[in-house]
Amino acid sequence: MSKLSLRAQKLMVGAATPLAVVLAAGMVYQASYAAFTGQTRNSGNEWATGSVKLTDDDGGAARFRVANMLPNDTQTKCIVVTADASVPSTVKGYAINPVTSTSGLENKVMVTIVSGSGGSFDDCTGFTQVGAAHVSDAPLSAIAQVNSFAGGFGGWVVPAGVSSKTYQISWRFDTTGMTQAQIDAMQGAKTGIDMQWEMQSN
Amino acid sequence: MTATLASPDVDDAATESSSVASHPLRDWAHLLSVLAARIYRAYLLVLVAIALAPVLFGWGSYVIKSGSMEPSVQVGDVVVAKPYTPDQTIRVGRVFVFDDPASDAAEPDLIVHRIVERRDDGDYTTAGDANEVTDITPLPRTDVVATAVILAPYVGLPVTWAQSGQWLNLVLWLLFSMAAFGLATRNLAGEPPKWGLLRLIRDLFTRDGPSDPDDTPPTTHRDENTPTPPPRSPDHVLRCSPVVVAACTVLLGTLTATANAGFTGNTRNSSMTWSPGPWTQPYVGAVLTDSPSTFWLLDEPASAITAQDRSGSNVLGTYKPTTIRGEAGGLLNNPGTSVRTTGALALTSANPLPSSATHTTEFWFRSGDADGGYLTGFAAGSDGGAQSVEDRVVWMSSTGKITYGNWPTNQQRIIATPLSYNNNVWHHVVVVSTASTGGRQNTVIYVDGSARVSGQTSRVDTYNGYVRVGGGTGTGAFSGSIDNVSTYGTALSAARVTAHWNAR
Structure with missing residues (x-):
C-alpha cells in the first residue's frame, strides 16, 4: 500500500463533508419524490402483500337470515375470525349498514356477542366462552350505534403471527310489552345489519 | 505489518x-x-x-411509527408536511397527514396514508401502500391536517426506539x-x-x-x-x-410529532336480516279463531277518535268525547290499553251493522261502582238519546251481578249471575245467546271462563243497528273500565270461552 500524497488526502478530507451533504439531500429528494408525488395506488402491485390480513370462515354466507320470526324465538351461531399479522395489532368488531324498519323491529331483536375458542361457522359445538360478553342482550338498534373501530367491541390484541378467535352471536325476538297494533305494524318489516371486524396495527 | x-x-x-x-x-x-x-x-x-428546519416555518414533522406505507415510507422516517388549509386542493394520489376519522378520541390520532379516491359524498378514501384493503372509514376534508412534502429517511428511528x-x-x-x-x-x-x-x-x-x-x-x-x-x-x-x-x-x-402509517385489514359478515312472521297476542289469536264480526282492542292512544277493528271486517268504532282512552289494559299477557267510561255512552260502531238471533258478546270490564249500569248493547242509533229499538243489553245490576234480557220488550225475561263482580278487578264476560221458543232467546253468561247462569231471556229483533258500549237509552250508564270488546254472529262453545279466558 502506497503512502498517501498529502494533496490527495486533503482532497478526500475536503470533499467528505460536502459529499455527505449532497448525498443526504439527494436521498431526501429521491425519497420524497418516490413517496409523495401523485400516484395511483395499485393494490395488485408486488409490495401490497397485506401485512395484516383478517379473514372469517363464513364463505360469504350471512350468519343469520331469519324469516317468520315469532315471539321469543332465539338462535345461537358462531363465526371464526382469523388474524394474520406481521406486526402486533388489535381487532375490534362493530356493526355497519343497518337496515332500519319503520316499525322499530330493530329495537326488538336482542343480540348477545361473546368470544372464545372452538366451534366454527357451520357448527358451534365445542365453543368455550372466554371473558365477559362483548354485547349483552342489546337491541340491534343499539349495536348499530357503534359503527367504527374506535368504539368497536372486543379489543382483541393479536400478536405477530396467525391467531383465531370464535365469536358466538345469539339473538332473541323480544316482544315484551308490544300491543297488537305494534305487532301488526311489524308485518312485512325487515331489519338487518352487517358485522365487521377490523384489524389495525398497534 | x-x-x-x-x-x-x-x-x-x-x-x-x-x-x-x-x-x-x-x-x-x-x-x-x-x-x-x-x-x-x-x-x-x-x-x-x-x-426539523420546516418546523420553524410552521410546518409539521412527523416520525412514522408503523409500516403500512412501505416501501415508500418506512418506520422511523420523518415526514415533513405542509399544513392543510381549506383553500388547498386535495389531489388523489398524494400522501396526507390526517386525524384518524375512525377514532373518536379527543386527541388527534395522526395517520399518514395516501388518498386513493374521491367519494361521491365529497369525502376521500385513504389507504396504506402496503395494505391490501383501503381504510374503511372515509376521510372528510375537515380531518386533513397536512400534505406530506418532504421525506427525511431514518432520522426518526431514535424516536421510534424510545417510544417503543x-x-x-x-x-x-x-x-x-x-x-x-x-x-x-x-x-x-x-x-x-x-x-x-x-x-x-x-x-x-x-x-x-x-x-x-x-x-x-x-x-x-x-x-x-x-x-x-x-x-x-x-x-x-x-x-x-x-x-x-x-x-x-x-x-x-x-x-416532531409521531404519526401512524397503520396496517389495517377487515372482514365482514354481511346481510344478516330478520323479519317477523305473522303472529298475534295470545288472546287476540284466540278471539280471531272464532271469527268475530267486530273486535275492538281499545288500544288507541288518548287522542284517538276511532277504535280500530281487529276482526278483519273493518267495523270501526267511534269514541265519545267523554271517554277516557289509553288507560292500563286488562290482560296481563296481552299488552294494550283500555278505556274508562265517565257515566255516559263511551263508544259505538261508526256505521250500522246487521244483527242475527244467534249472537255472542264478549268483553272485559272492571268496576267498583255500587250503581251498576249499561255495559254493552245494540240499538238503532248511535247517539245518547232515546232509541226506537234497543236490545242485546248486558247490564250490571246495582249489586254487581251480570244480567241479560233487561231491555224494554213484551214478556221481559232476565237472567243474572249469582255472584257479584263489582270488586274493582278485571273480569271476562261472554254472553252466548241463541234463538229459543216464543221468539225468545236461550242465553248463557260466562264470567271469567266459566258458565255462571243460563236460561231464557227477552226476545231480540233483527235489524241494522249500532254496537254500543257503556250507555243506552234512559238507563244508567256504566262507570268503570272496559277492554277488548268483540261481537260474533255465532254462538261460542264453552270450550272456546275457556280458551279465550286462558289466553288472557
Missing part, C-alpha cells in the same frame, strides 16, 4: 491520538475511519436539519454516534480541527505543491509558536460529542 494487520480497526485509530502515522496501512485506516465518521456526522446533521422501548437500539446508536462525532473531530493531515473544505481552499491558495504531513498550518499565528496543533484529547471528545448527539435527539423528540 503483521501486528498492525491484526487490529486495524476504528478503535485503534480512535484511541491513538493523531500521532504522525508512519505505517501506510495505519494511515489509511485512520484516514478512512475519520472520513467515514465525518460523512456520517454531516449526513446525520443534514437529515436532522431537513427534518427498544432501549438497546437507542443506547447502541447513541454510543455509536458519540464515538463517530468524536472521531470526526480528529485531525487529518496535520490540519487543525476546522472544516475541511475551507482548509483545503485556503491551503490551495496559500501554498504550492504538496506539503509535508509534519508541516504546521501557517495561517494561524498561534501555530507559529506551537510545533503541532494540540490534538483533541479523548477527554474533550467525550465531553463534546454527547452534547451534540443528545441535542439532536432531544430536538428530534420534541419538535
